[in-house]
Amino acid sequence: MTNDRFGPGLGEVFGPHQEGGGPELIQLLTPEGERVEHPEFTFDLDDEAIKGFYRDLVMTRRIDTEATALQRQGELGIWASLLGQEAAQIGSGRALRDQDFAFPTYREHGVAWCRGIDPLHLLGLFRGVDQGGWDPLADKFALYTIVIGAQTLHATGYAMGMQRDGAVGTGDPDRDAAVVAYFGDGATSQGDVNESFIWASVFNAPVVFFCQNNQWAISEPIERQTRIPLYQRALGFGFPGLRVDGNDVLATYAVTQAALQRAREGSGPTFVEAYTYRMGAHTTSDDPTKYRVTEDLEHWKLKDPIERVKAYLSRNGVVEDAYYAEVEHEADELAANLRKGCLELPDPSPLDIFDQVYEETTPELEAQKAQFATYLESFTSSELSTSERAR
Amino acid sequence: MTNDRFGPGLGEVFGPHQEGGGPELIQLLTPEGERVEHPEFTFDLDDEAIKGFYRDLVMTRRIDTEATALQRQGELGIWASLLGQEAAQIGSGRALRDQDFAFPTYREHGVAWCRGIDPLHLLGLFRGVDQGGWDPLADKFALYTIVIGAQTLHATGYAMGMQRDGAVGTGDPDRDAAVVAYFGDGATSQGDVNESFIWASVFNAPVVFFCQNNQWAISEPIERQTRIPLYQRALGFGFPGLRVDGNDVLATYAVTQAALQRAREGSGPTFVEAYTYRMGAHTTSDDPTKYRVTEDLEHWKLKDPIERVKAYLSRNGVVEDAYYAEVEHEADELAANLRKGCLELPDPSPLDIFDQVYEETTPELEAQKAQFATYLESFTSSELSTSERAR
Amino acid sequence: MTAITLGKGVNMGLRAAMEADPSVIIMGEDVGKLGGVFRITDGLQKDFGEDRVIDTPLAESGILGTAVGLARRGYRPVCEIQFDGFVYPAYDQIVSQVAKMHFRSRGTITMPIVIRIPFGGGIGAVEHHSESPEAYFAHTAGLKVVACSNPVDAYWMIQQAIASDDPVVFFEPKRRYWEKAELDESIEPEGLFTSRLVKEGTDLTLLAYGPMVKTCIEAATAAQEEGKSVEVIDLRTLSPLDMAPVHASVRKTGRAVVVHEAPLTLGLGSEIAARVTEECFYSLESPVLRVGGFDTPYPPSRIEEEYLPDLDRVLDSVDRALTY
Amino acid sequence: MTAITLGKGVNMGLRAAMEADPSVIIMGEDVGKLGGVFRITDGLQKDFGEDRVIDTPLAESGILGTAVGLARRGYRPVCEIQFDGFVYPAYDQIVSQVAKMHFRSRGTITMPIVIRIPFGGGIGAVEHHSESPEAYFAHTAGLKVVACSNPVDAYWMIQQAIASDDPVVFFEPKRRYWEKAELDESIEPEGLFTSRLVKEGTDLTLLAYGPMVKTCIEAATAAQEEGKSVEVIDLRTLSPLDMAPVHASVRKTGRAVVVHEAPLTLGLGSEIAARVTEECFYSLESPVLRVGGFDTPYPPSRIEEEYLPDLDRVLDSVDRALTY
């Protein structure tokens, strides 16, 4: 890249890309739990808030481990674990205001928690009883989007709607709103994601592009998607890009908060790269041993997003050990309820699907539904169907 | 953009975006026809070459005006004029070596000229007798691509093929090859174009992305596609972007030549923004008076790509006036032949299309062809078809 | 009563919809100052402003993807796809997002999006400008698909499509944009998802939509001179299909021919033939025949008249069906 | 003779093709080290290197678009689409570029590209992972479309598809990946674009492809116990369709039922029903019936067994046809 005639060399502009995130990494809480200063960003909440973050982080991880267990026991078809990404999600999720709207991928269980969504509602999609059990509009949290990148355009369009509703740049903190679009490192290669950057930039839409760079897209390392630090992508589209330590809940909160505020004020989009690591498999169906070495894992264990908060709380005597036990206990209860609720999730009725295709159903579907109903009735409990006999 | 916390501000990085292309504009020949120095790029050919460029420019413009006339007279269904973009196309087209491959849009008539393609072959698509009359593989010039942006991925894939064939970075000037992908300012918004940037960057493919920023995408000004200078897009993908005066054939040649050489050597992709202006309508079907003011046109007339070369040749006594007359005469002949050839272009046979769908045709198509043949035969010259009677 | 073109009908319908409902917005390439390459949105940006008539960046997926977000925010986007052949970059957003959102959310989210597509050939255009992709959408559960064939329907159907809380792909027969008819706004329109009998007959039923309706009426008229009584139905709605009038007609005539510009294989004709045969098996005196474009890409325009079904090709099939 | 699974059959076929022809390359998401999410490309990158087995960036349009360029350079790309529901971002490149290139260039450019798509439901997956989009491609002139139903066909058909100079969309019935069969490589395979009679019968003809072939054979066997003689044809090729054996069978049995997982409307069943009716009109004792997925998006997996055609739904239609 450093060819004079083709400068500016990226190195000169951004400094070299370094292991561990490089000098551009914004950090406010070290892995050891020490607060550090950053010239541009400060965490402006008190220790009570950090205490709350700790609870959020633990509860979120517990939801995740319980769901993983449920999958192992065959109660879920699949589960996408967020292990290691809790801080990125809680930090950004807690920066949202009521009137803001979040567009998740399929992994934002921590953000859902911040939106006040009953974790049980997250399980439906993975158990196969629905495609998301919450109310996306009431909870201001879109349904999980599995088609990579598609939601970034939805987020941008929604943000354009906020502009048209006069919900941006009014100066009224209860009114000014913004959107956050979640996506992964792999998603940055999709046309849709890049188109959303163009729309957001051209229309100056109030959207924060929050990319959790967990270093992997299933088996593909980040090098398959980019040869420069991801946050620099934004510069090519004319809006700022920042890299924050995604395992640092304080920094993630501070940066997302500032980016959201910037959007709410009408200053346009920001790209936030939360530099983190996918500690688990891509999903419960995946086998990472086929494509990555455990050294990385060990290395990242030392940067655990929860441990550093606990270290901070303890070192500064913010909480007694009792608090940890309390939270543990609360997490146990949550997990137990989650498990109980999961097993009780009702299966959908095959006949209902016909009514859910359209707001105004069609004669064709009515007919198919009626025919299918008759067909189902044809199996009286007494006589078994051939296939049941076959089994 | 200049918000400290969200720096680096683009202004600091690139300098402000200014009318006329800004300080970043690479120019070697002024509109007045004076050679100027550039710190990084020099034009290393002699006056003979410039004399040749003049001829290329004039011939190309003449092809264009003749085609436009043919359309007005109903001999072509539509024509996409390159008026004003001749230098961008001749400068880049002449920088190509035999072994290089070019992927055009629908407007690269000047590049086709440089590839030695009979201008008559360009007319087929617009007359509706074929979809490009040349041999894309033999001429190393792909068929025109109308679906905006699609060809940039083809170009990148082709370049990846060159890599696999060991035709890159061998140091053998007759072997090392590169690809140039042409596209417009509007095309930069398409997902495909941005995906091609990602592929080229990640695989370090030998491709030059040559964007003719003619300021318009039909009726939409460049502001609808980007809020920063287009060449800066490349920086977000990790390869260099440059802005060259697209009305300066010398600068365009020098920059494209250097970018191609860089690609051939194995140093990867470059984005070249040729800053120019669409002097005519989008196509003969378009009416620019509906959306743009004539002042701009007047302003750009002063930067005409041909006039400045003529001025240079005359001022430096490179040619006698006789030369201009010669070229004019040659252009007249070319135009006359083009017109004659156009009128003589044979219509395709309706029955041939069945054989062109597949390399190995299918029984279904054979049957449809046979049935259609019988049907056509059913109209003997004696008895007219109902529709003909109707007419 | 004023005589308007089909293009003007859409334009007037859009204007009426925007006046009636401030949540209606128009998005697309060149729909603003230019008024669209076919001038269908002419004058709308001037009167409703840049916030409601949006010239978008050049990317169809972006248009549909942001429309999904705007719809979720309560807007009713009307997206213009400049030409039939350019809808494919938006295919993923249409098929996986627009079409499925209501189902995925079990009805909590509606997608009142209209996708306007000028379609079909016959205007001497270059490749990708003359296609008939309607089957790609009619095969997609969650979408509704209609096609107008005349100025009056154009005016009413576009308003009904915009009023629909379900996504509607709205096909406009571009080569009929300049066809004229009298519009009497006082006459109430039928429902959007209904077929219409446009010419009565007793010997055979011609089924068509969009550009082929005119061709079929002409064919029926020509057949009449030869003593053949041909009934013509304008299907108007392609998904859902309104088969009741079709079945009634075929039970009467015993013969049917489906006509469209789209390639034969898996075109609408295949579905209609299959359904008619299922429903009217014992009434059929000949198999349902199909006239369509050939199973090739759209040809260079100098031979498009040979490629496209025309009066003679329709009459040829009518004869084949009648003499079966 | 070795017993192999369907998945292994594709894997072995890919390996054989890559050994036979150095221009064959594999592209896709996770096809390298991981060997694909279904392990279909397992071991290939290790043995053929990263230049021939390419882990691509995460973008399907990019995969197909660069494949077009590689094909033009003389390569034979085999593109893996990870799941059926993720092919749509590549739809534009497939429909407007891959399918039309040979036609546009009047034969000077061939597109020997294979697009591998694991398709269909029944594996308890989340949304977008269980779709049957084959009709979207079979309606597209310029593409050829096939579907394998068993390990032996998987092994041979993938090699034949790669050897084809025309683009082939290759559908793999993902829920049958683990089905086993004996492979005898010494037995010459039939042509790629041929249907196959897999079970003889006299009363009715079942037509299926991919995952439904097994279901139909089971249904035919069950019917036998009830004294009904059902013939089963594995269509194998969806575009072109190999109708000769189908017509021969229906002329014999007088009745036919087409079965697929894809939604009924405009599914392959519609085209097959229309053609069979056109060709065998006087032999038909009942209309050709269709069994397919309902015209809804694919449902949550806990009820997919109800949504998908199964033994009973097929038998139900068989009875309806026989008693028509």
Ligand SMILES: Cc1ncc(C[n+]2csc(CCOP(=O)(O)OP(=O)(O)O)c2C)c(N)n1
């Ligand atoms: C359009 C599309 N293509 C492929 C897939 C299959 N797929 C699911 S997740 C995934 C990797 C995503 O990686 P990334 O964006 O980094 O998100 P992460 O899973 O790491 O959170 C892929 C390829 C998909 N869901 N959608």
Ligand SMILES: Cc1ncc(C[n+]2csc(CCOP(=O)(O)OP(=O)(O)O)c2C)c(N)n1
């Ligand atoms: C995918 C697609 N969408 C829309 C169009 C219609 N269209 C043709 S040219 C054009 C504008 C292209 O602008 P630009 O990329 O700047 O190239 P220019 O015409 O200025 O050379 C549009 C929208 C198209 N050809 N393809």
Ligand SMILES: [Mg+2]
């Ligand atoms: Mg990732």
Ligand SMILES: [Mg+2]
């Ligand atoms: Mg332009």
